[in-house]
Amino acid sequence: MKVISVIGYKNTGKTTFVTRMVKELSELGRVGTVKLMLDHRLDDSNTDTGKHFDSGADMVTAVTDRELVTISRTPSFEKALDELADAGMDFAIVEGAKDSDVAKVVLGDMDEDVSNVIARLPEKADWDLENIVTLLMEQPDCVTLNSLIEKVRANPNIVKAGGIGTFIGIVRVDNEDYETRMLEFEKYDKVADASIQKIREEMMQQEGIIDVLIHHKAGRIMPLEDIVYIVIAAGHRQQLFAALSETLDRVKSEVPIWKKEITIDGNFWVHDHA
Incomplete structure (x- = not known):
């Protein structure tokens, strides 16, 4: 988007x-x-939805014949x-x-x-x-996991799929020897995007693979926030799980993205990209 x-x-x-x-x-x-x-x-405090919200509901949804409106506390x-x-x-x-x-x-x-x-x-x-x-x-896309899933579902060949699998990489906090406060990812956009596209195209040539979408974030990412999304549609689960694992391995080893760990004890660059 x-x-x-x-x-x-x-x-x-x-x-x-x-x-x-x-x-x-x-x-x-x-x-x-x-x-x-x-x-x-x-929402007016005198309306029913306003009263629901003011009574402590975390989320209130109002439905009419023309609109759906959700009010949230976050x-x-x-x-x-x-x-x-x-x-x-x-x-x-x-x-x-x-x-x-x-x-x-x-x-x-x-x-x-x-x-x-x-x-x-x-x-x-x-x-x-x-x-x-x-x-x-010319602006970069705003990408969410659900937006990628919906894009895969819109593929005309999705009728051949038996499943859609996803992988979400998140910022791990507890690394046994140190605690991560945040990660910083740097990448050359054009080179990284070309590398991701190459992986996508080659994975889609495998038997039973219908669609592959990959998105890797850059910049500062906080603890437990998402880093990378992989979404794959395949004819059978065996093909799907194998493709997810192989795609992730290739992203980590082939895409020119550099990761910097920012910890409570200091900062250092990590060879492992994702």
Whole structure:
């Protein structure tokens, strides 16, 4: 899922920009939006759902003939993006989130220090959305395990599958001799992506293997967070389990990704990639 955020001061046209982008991108795929409303409450305390929530429910879901709305006690911007990706969105347009790491379009003059700005546009203007769409397509994908599973399920050859298997690599904390505080992964994107694609294509040539998807994260990853996803569809479980193991071994040995262990006693680089 490609993600872009539009930011700017009040009355610069952010909502109008988002709605126009939604219309533009709807021609290319499924679109989800996120709006940060940190000073608002979305459910009235006098409604039934508000009373459910205020009584202590961790999650409340309201269903009408047109909408399904879920209210949760664990809000986060990252979780919002993950839920859109899990739902199979191809694009996410965010209104706000100026402090996030996602690519941003700034409307009007903004004096604040903002990271990852890919375009600055005048406020309330006749914007060149085609150029913004091109810039959006160049951004890295927001990937979740469920989004990969849904992509595999959409493969026309899935009718030949007897199962879908997944592997999730996470940050191990207890390493017997030391305790990991976080990991840092560095990679040359183009080279690493080409290596992953080569592994994927070669694994799919094996008998009974229908689809293979691999995603390896980079940057800082905290304890117990996900590092790598492998999703494989195969005709039979024997083929599936063998392919999962072989794919993981190849990712660890062939993909140029470097791992740095950050521990309570010091930092060091690890030859084992994943």
